[in-house]
Amino acid sequence: MQHVRIGIIGVGTMGKRHATYLQDQLITGASLTAVLETDAERVGFLRDHLNKSVRVFTDEETFFTSGLIDAVIIATPHYDHSRLAIKAFEHGLHVLCEKPAGVYTKQVREMNEAAQQSGKIFSMMYNQRTNPLYQKLRDLIQTGELGNIRRINWIITTWYRSQSYYDSGGWRATWAGEGGGVLINQCPHQLDLWQWMTGMMPKRIRAFCYFGKHRDIEVEDEVTAFAEYENGATGVFITTTSEAPGTNRLEITGDRGKVVVENGKLDFWRLRVSEPEFNQTYQGGFGTPESWRVDIPIKGKETAHPGITQNFIDAILKGTELLAPGEEGIKGLSLSNAMQLSAWLDDWVNLPIDEELYYQYLQDKIKNSKVKKTDNNIALHVEGSY
Structure with missing residues (x-):
């Protein structure tokens, strides 16, 4: 793989920030190709303001089976983090998850196990580590x-x-x-x-x-x-x-x-x-x-959110050590x-x-x-x- 196609799940406040720096081509080796959002008003806004090459999905299953993405950034409410990460791993996708890893350690432990079984790159958006x-x-x-x-x-x-x-x-x-x-x-x-x-x-x-x-x-x-x-x-x-x-x-x-x-x-x-x-x-x-x-x-x-995302992409493409391994989110x-x-x-x-x-x-x-x-x-x- 020489280039990573990224899909953002949840395009609220944080999701929009991730979309902005990805569309501004601030991340080497990656591009935004899809977003998943269920709020009708936001969907309309996204279709008007995202690049035409970015596909806007409102259905979760269609998003995951589209074949348009290699990795996801999860920027949804807390309870959804672990479930969506597990689903992404099951579809062979790399995962970068917004904080917190989840709401309770039991669900996060299940997410960590899914990550290990998938063999995919898993990182947390702990941008303060930059x-x-x-x-x-x-x-x-x-x-x-x-x-x-x-x-x-x-x-x-x-x-x-x-x-x-x-x-x-x-x-x-x-x-x-x-x-x-x-x-x-x-x-x-x-x-x-x-x-x-x-x-x-x-x-x-x-x-x-x-x-x-x-x-x-x-x-x-x-x-x-x-x-x-x-x-x-x-x-x-x-x-x-x-x-x-x-x-x-x-x-x-x-x-x-x-x-x-x-x-x-x-x-x-x-x-x-x-x-x-x-x-x-x-x-x-x-x-x-x-x-x-x-x-x-x-x-x-401090490179903040783009810095963690670049590290995530470099880990996928070059084997670079993760600054914020996803499994550490449970700590x-x-x-x-x-x-x-x-x-x-x-x-x-x-x-x-x-x-x-x-x-x-x-x-x-x-x-x-x-x-x-x-x-x-x-x-x-x-x-x-x-």
Whole structure:
């Protein structure tokens, strides 16, 4: 294969962005050849504004059997991600999926198994992994510059959403429509980066999720979570959609120093000797290890969504290593599922989580949701659209 024909499933806000840079020929080795959309108004718009060479489908089966595509970008509501990815693999197509990987880990695990059986390329749209700042921080951690991780604190409250935002769609902020609130809608990138940069998953989580605390919604709009790791490290994750102005501050401490990421800047304080060594040898009573503030060069620029798509295409055509392998989507989702389950149980939750227990609780939430579900658990949106 020398060229990849891409079909986009779901051409809402994100789907349109993907269509735009593909039509602008910003991706080498790929072109947009088809889209699948079920909303009548959007379909009319797409037929008027897409290149004439792009086929607009309204029927799912016809789209998948058209022979016009080699790969798909899935940009639908959350509940559809896993089902559509599995169907794409069954039709021999490569898959690039928007975040989150799904709503619950049970369905995502099935998607991962289908990907492995298909032998096709599978990637997640974790575009924040293209940010040179986060790449550099990951490098500092993975190469041991920070030593053993001891503490991770992330305050991410720059997700302000008004009541009018939630009222703009009857499916928004409902268990049946989206499967959660700030954790699954706004925070998937941070939850992914948390485990990707550190290379660690917690052994257990205790979370306090507040459902409809500041907005008239049924899902979580404020969360404070505490995580414990096998090596003794701890983590705190705080998020909400109701603070203004918000904060985005990540602080990671190891036994060889500390890193703070805030306002698009990385600050690194390196200890001259590790804290354990200082503690063993220092005899002066009061005192702290000598630390140096180190200027860390951040090279390159964030390529965002086109960068992940180009990496996906290069993996198909050249065998390039994926920056965001699709199978890793379950990790960040495990963190959000664990936080919700901890709040529902009012207790600690061990990881990996009890997937059946989480699924049972979620089904109960869906049953009482303002938006009802079909028998096969695919979300029904008031727009009737992907």
